[in-house]
Amino acid sequence: MSDSTSKRPAVFIEKMMPVQVLNEQVNFEHGGNPFKGLHRWYSRKPLSFSRASVLASLLPADITMQEFEYLLGLVPGKEVKLYKTPPNSVQIKKVHDYCEKVWGTRTPTVLDAFAGGGSIPFEAARYGLNVLASDLNPVAVVTMKAAMEYPLKFGPDLQQDIDKWVKWVGDEAEKRLAEFFPSLPGETVQYYLWAHTVVCPNCESIVPLSPNWWLDKSSSAIKKAQLAAIKPISNPDEKKVDFDLVKGKKGNGSTIITADGEYDPDIAVTISRSVGKCPNCHNIIEDDVIKSQAKINGLGHQLYAVASKIGNNYLTF
Known part of the structure; x- marks a missing residue:
């Protein structure tokens, strides 16, 4: 019995992929995906790999690696960040020419039935290809409509x-x-910056819970010597914890250099791995105690800092 199914030509992805080059592109892309401003999608695929996957699945296997990298948008000897570099008209035309040769149409349809964050359909659309995309998650569908369908x-x-x-x-x-x-x-x-609070079962102090007390440890704060953090101050007489604002330049490790020495906002924590610690009596507050108080009375809250903007420039605390 003969097989009447027509055989398609071999495609590039079945032969090779420039993995090392694409790994370098992924490093460029960290934090720069244009979809991030629309919605955080934890399994979103890098645009550079998505572009390469789309093209390699459409282009014939007999093109050279040099030609493939050119169609991706890479330039020998020049740093190119693919995620923010759309293909030019010449590259798009060449891709369409190859598609006509391989698939019998200049703009074949790319289907991504579980498109998620939309990286694959986005890159396919950049090359003027027909795109069908869907997902079981309605949030993904709305995000893709906003990022691709409506602009087009x-x-x-x-x-x-x-x-x-x-x-x-x-x-x-x-x-x-x-x-x-x-x-x-x-x-x-x-x-306003708030902390949840619990009552210490040992000394009955109100304990604000925070895994660290940083306010600003950004690179710009380091350059300006304006690292900012909160320092919890023990106040057992009033059964509470007060706060001091600490500012200064970077010290050793994660410390801030102050007039009183170095202060580490990562050390003066009052909760870690769901276990609390009272700054007044140093009692350990087990996680089941915290959960019990939350269920019975609800967690309290305490204001510990206010962030303001001076003009249009920077935040101050």
Whole structure:
């Protein structure tokens, strides 16, 4: 019995892939995926690998590695970050030419039935290919519509509408929330920092729970010698914990250099691995005690810092 099924030509992905080059591209992409601003998707695939997978599944096996890397958008001897470098018109035309040769159509349909974060359909759309994408999770579907379907459907006018309504929402929210964020002249309160609290079963002090007391340890804070953290101060007489604001330049390890010496916000923790510690009596508060208080009375809360913005520049505490 003869097999009447037509055999397709071999494709590039069945022969080889530039894995080392793509690994370098993934390093560039950390934190830079354009979908991140829409919705965090923990299994989102790197755009560079997704682009390579799409092209390698469509292009013929007999093209050279040099040609494949060119169609990806790589330039010999030059640092190119693929995730933010769309293909140019010449590269797109060449891909379409190859597709016509292999598949009998210049724009074959790329199907991703479980597209998740949308990296594969996004890269396929960048090359002007037909794309069908879906997912069981409705959040993924909405994210892909916002990232791909609507921009392609409505064009540049969509950006104007988005800018208009984002500004309206921001202005309206600022107006309605103004009474809850009273600010001094020249500053704007951005947010309040709170800690859940429990009652120490040994000394009955109110214990704020925090795995660290950092406020700002960013690279810019290090450069400005303006590392900021909170230092819990024991107050057993009033059965509570007070706070001091600590600012200074970076010391050894994770410490801040202050007038009183070095302070480590990672050491003065009051909870770690679900187990608490009272700063007043140093009693260990087991996780079952914390859970019990949370179930019976609910966890308390304590304000420990206020973040404000000075002008349009930086946060201060």
